[in-house]
Amino acid sequence: DAKTTQPPSMDCAEGRAANLPCNHSTISGNEYVYWYRQIHSQGPQYIIHGLKNNETNEMASLIITEDRKSSTLILPHATLRDTAVYYCIVGGLGAGSYQLTFGKGTKLSVIP
């Protein structure tokens, strides 16, 4: 069963901020929120992750609600090259093998 819920598709105008929502209402206390994206026919690419604080890197910002039941990935100035499927994933860290479970993601189309 999917741990996350994402809209199947979204559009964003080039140069505007893209805000991609994700619901993860059953997230447990030690689980992180990860975001990956997959540009057509390429392997997925890691974007960002967070536990409970907001995070920012050179690619994006991650806003996690205080109750941790949802989050938003923000691409501040979307370009055509950001057109991709974006995956929100929750999972933990720890000893032993840890795998990420990919859902169907959100297909983001950046429009000129």
Add this chain to the structure above:
Amino acid sequence: DAGITQSPRHKVTETGTPVTLRCHQTENHRYMYWYRQDPGHGLRLIHYSYGVKDTDKGEVSDGYSVSRSKTEDFLLTLESATSSQTSVYFCAIRPSERNYGYTFGSGTRLTVV
């Protein structure tokens, strides 16, 4: 992506033949994974490895076997390929259980006819 190579990139094979896909890494990462991707299903984990000779099954492991005899290579074998195994296969690596980012290969497109 740098440090991870999948081969072959494309393969067409006949039903019932054995097929081996190779994932090679130069990063000396401990964890390696095989995923398949099909329309409408996203990425699904087939098998993973947490060290040399240490492997385990993922959610769609039936019909697949893996081997890891050295750190840098993780092989995925279809003992007798079926049309349902037509897919794009991705390998991924991760340094340790405390590392957050997976690095994925470019994929192998396998067609079973």
